[in-house]
Amino acid sequence: MGQLALFGVDLVAIAVLTFGIYFPRHRRRDLAAAYLGLNVGVLAVSGVLAQSAIGAGLGLGLFGVLSIIRLRSSEIAQHEVAYYFSALAIGLLGGLGGLGGLPAWMAPTFIAVIVVTMFVGDHPRLLGRYRSQTVVLDTAITDESRLVAHLEALLGARVRALTVQKVDLVNDTTVVEVRYELPVGTTAQAGSGATSAFAGVR
CATH class of the missing domain: 3.30.70 (Alpha-Beta Plaits)
Structure with missing residues (x-):
């Protein structure tokens, strides 16, 4: 799958994750904007890194750095942390998914798995009581x-x-x-x- 196509898959996935799953359930506008900004920012950076020979290594380093960032402006719940990491992972898959001769289906499939997992894992009926x-x-x-x-x-x-x-x-x-x-x-x-x-x- 081409790089532009992966970018399109990423944007659709983060839109579904943010506006189709997260916001209707939790109604926090600030975090919806944060997830969008995080995803698109990581997508842009990883997309640029993908054009270099050391893109994959830098991408993993970027994931490690962003994984230790904590949003200290306000308290966020554990399920919101899960959305944070999902937005981050989707952005990296969208930006770096075409590296190393990987099968064309792999990155879109993993992106879809992340979105479906969050839909099910954060569903109000799952352990809702x-x-x-x-x-x-x-x-x-x-x-x-x-x-x-x-x-x-x-x-x-x-x-x-x-x-x-x-x-x-x-x-x-x-x-x-x-x-x-x-x-x-x-x-x-x-x-x-x-x-x-x-x-x-x-």
Whole structure:
């Protein structure tokens, strides 16, 4: 497959990933723009590198450098990190997929696999009843069984795991990270794995 054709496949794939999968589910305009910019930027750089004899090596180095970049302007959830790496990988496949005499089908196939994987892996119906939250209770609870019972009554769900982060006996508060499962029939919502704060009731 020619380089221009691969560029076209990349642009279609990132458009589907961003506007067909990510944005309808999570509605973060800033990250949608970030994924587009990242993908097209990597595509442009890797496309130029592909014209040199050391393009593949530089492309792998570029992937390594970009892989350690963290977006510090705002907190992003783990599923958004997955979209970040998907946009990065698609850009590199689009820019470097024609190197080394690789079969014409290989890069487009892997691009399609990435998009399909994100569609399925981030689908609201996949484990949609499971949640994770950082809960702040306005009571200090040191007994784990009592804490589990309190959280289940508070959340209306079954607690699957918890980690007590802080018990303040002076101010009478408990901070706990809890993973729980909502009852059968609960409507799944996109982005349900995000961490949030929650004020408990005595």
